Amino acid sequence: MTILNHPPSSPDLTALASRALNLRRKMMNMASGKGEGYIAQGLGMADCLATLYFHEMRYDPQDPEWKGRDRFVLSTGHYSIAMYAVLAEAGIIREDELSSYGLNGSRLPMSTFDDTPGVEMVGGSLGHGLGQAVGMAMGLRLDGSPARVFCEFSDGELQEGSTWEAAMGGATFKCDNLVALIDCNGIQADGPVTVKIEPVADKLTAFGWETVEINGNSIEELVQALASSRNPNGKPKAIVMRTTPGFGIPTVMARDRAHFVRIDNSEWTALIEELETHNG
């Protein structure tokens, strides 16, 4: 058994930045040549996932079902490309399996299924993640487990009423072993977030959550926010992450329609080169 990050080590920001770059490389390679995909969100989430999996979360890459593991719940199933990148980087799935992403018969479908090792929930029908994370947090506490639950969901998912039902539940049941990681990237399927959901942090605070708002592409801020989320004060924690879609590749960051990015086959190599240059 090789449990990672127990106890949480002191942060090595350079190493974490290197992990985040690896995640971005993996995502670009997975998407390369496919012509389209949820690249922008994945690139935006890379810093958060790197910090979670290589600094904060406890898990055993050899035993993804280890009962004492911290849970990571990816509510936005269409961010699967980011999920698979981090699972491969952590050694939970094989690196060479990534090339099967989105192919027929693959264990790595375009939207997450929970039969993929390391994936805790069927994602993709939005507004499902937070409630299941609340239930997991309650179940772990009933067992006296010190494990925690980290739940990613997006600003767009705050338009789903079920997310607010879950937010009320998490506070009511005092789930201080639960951390919401809200990817506020400002985009949804039809473009910029359509229905007013801000101020996200104030709303969650009013719902009884301990809330911080950070730059979700700053590993330093992520490390600090996650450290403060360990406080067992009876309140669930929310980290409102302002992320930039396509972060790490300026050309993708500059796209107007970043929700579902279409890329000409000729462009992939240039974008991957840009990733290396920009982060070199």
Added chain:
Amino acid sequence: MADTPATTASVSGRTRGMGELIDIAGKVTEIAPFGHTLAALASERPEIVGLTADMGRYSDILPFRDAHPTRFFNVGMAEQNLIMTAAGLAKTGKIAYCTTYSVFITRRAYDFVALACAHSMANVKIFAGMPGLVNGYGATHQATEDLNMMRGIADLTIIDPCDATELKQVVRAVADIPGTVYVRNLRGKVPVELGPDYVFEVGKAKVLRPGREVGIISAGYMTARALDAAKAAKDRGVDAGVLHVGTIKPFDAKSVIEFAKRFDRVIVAENHKTSGGLASLVVEALYDAGIVKPMIKIGLVDSFFECGSQEYLEAKYGVDTPRFLRAIVDGQ
């Protein structure tokens, strides 16, 4: 089985609150068989948790709450959250028993039952109260299409118990049925119709009365009505058999086909619309087996239904004992 023929209760014309089952003179009843059985079972099974969405008082789960307060959670009027939270608890090794009304589970939380629960084979056991016409609140509270909706979900077990005897066995049995289970819960004073020798088996229909001339295939509490009607019909010289389909999904097509083959005509009875529920399943099974029989469907038409007392509604919509007798004795 109760020996007294069915008669309507003396308190007629009253709209009963919150889905109380109709009192039938001479019937033995048990109070809250679901909650008391769950409380006892949970003493043996520490992994059991119970949840409700502001319907604890009206879905009979309070005996469980009182016995195991640390394992009971009321999520408020939030059925989507009820099912999500239950799924999350199940994913940490719990068996999550959930209660609210059928309508709120099926119409409001459908996506969550399908994806958060059934798709993951999550150990969630939904005891859905007031199925069918069991109440006086009208369409907002009448789950008359729940079987139709729920049978559309893959990897979901659906159970429609007959009475307190069966319901108590179901409460225990579902703990060991893998995955998600939807049970049409019977609440309040639940009649005891089946004898102590009755054994519920998931996925198995049971012949409760052999019969010779007409075969009744029924589910839920309509089986109790079928048994009463069959006894009354015997006095008029017609020997009716009764097959109780306690599990709607997986559907016991084999037993249904064997039973139907023995009769010249068949009656299907359910506390549900006659479209999309038991009758549809029986027709599909028989057609697939190449069997065509004259068939009468006793159930609800495709409509929304008005408010009223149980007796009034059952008579108005043709799901009462006189309706059974016309079908059995007169073939209409």
